[in-house]
Amino acid sequence: MSAFLFSCGTPENTETVQNQDNDPVNLKLASTYPSTLTILGTMAKRFEEQIAIISNGNITFRFFEPGALSPPLETFDAVSYGALDSAWSSPGFWSGKVPALQTFAAIPFGPDAPEYMAWYYEGGGKEIYEDIYHQHNIHGIICGISPPEASGWFKEEIKTLDDLKGLRMRFFGLGARVMSKLGVSTQLLATGDIFPALELGAIDATEFSVPAVDEKLGFDKVAKHYYFPGWHQQSTFFELMINLEKWESLSDLQKAQINMTCGDNMRFGIANGEALQAEAINKLKQSGTIFHEWPGEIMQAFEAAWLEVAEEEAAKDPDFKRAWESLQSFRASYKSWKDLGYIKADN
Secondary structure (H helix, E strand, O other): OOOOOOOOOOOOOOOOOOOOOOOOEEEEEEEOOOOOOOOOOHHHHHHHHHHHHHOOOOEEEEEEOOOOOOOHHHHHHHHHHOOOOEEEEOHHHHOOOOHHHHHHOOOOOOOOHHHHHHHHHHOOHHHHHHHHHHOOOEEEEEEEEEOOOOOEEEOOOOOOHHHHOOOEEEOOHHHHHHHHHOOOEEEOOOHHHHHHHHHHOOOOEEOOOOHHHHHHHOHHHOOOEEEEOOOOOOOEEEEEEEEHHHHHHOOHHHHHHHHHHHHHHHHHHHHHHHHHHHHHHHHHHHOOOEEEEOOHHHHHHHHHHHHHHHHHHHHHOHHHHHHHHHHHHHHHHHHHHHHHHOOOOOO
């Protein structure tokens, strides 16, 4: 039997045979994002193309659109059980299953891309992330990143905290917990479900991504008030999930080629993500979108609510606690460099 065929469960006393002969590998890649979606989906298609080039055709990931192999929000379980080889997503999608994974998606009032990557690669984050995923029979690889998001689209202008109370809003990750504390009714919707929900009035507002992505999804056609900064996602990680037995069966060379391709995808995500925003902002302004910046008192309320959420999550979940404490410790140390080395916004 091929080393790449597995049942949904592997006996504990069975060791996975590594593919030392470098036999070709063909894996199906289910995505939570459409291939045409700027940055979020195009990074997955780029990975599919680049891994074939880097491995000289020895490793093939075949991309499948959301829903083609599994409902988007069920891919975690499918990869864990071995029903799917691999999937493309962001760790924040799995907040209801593994709360700690949210710390590897985006952190409210958290690090920008360079600092986030510094913690992940050099500050202990990667080891915690992989350990958490291995508990669920998945090997996770951070394989993409995007710049700061917008804070959300609203049909009505938000002037005070009271205006948020009772709103129905699509929200992602830990930021959703913050909004819930402030009286917003939040729900997580897959990409293709957001626009219809907003258009039909099932939700009153939504956050999703950066201007270049939001503009492509047409949110400006049904909501005119666009808020910044994206306090909830100053940078966002995207991931490649691979069934753990399948990952362990790969040769060392094949593993290295996948890791290298994901590393190059990080570079692409930063450069591409930063380069696309100005044009998108101009298009949105021309379409009549009204840009807003949150006033200081609302930003302070967001941050206070976030600190409460972080404390609550850490108290409930040991894995969340160790990831959150690791990140806090790294950021406290990193601050001495950031304060000295970088030009401050008010200079």
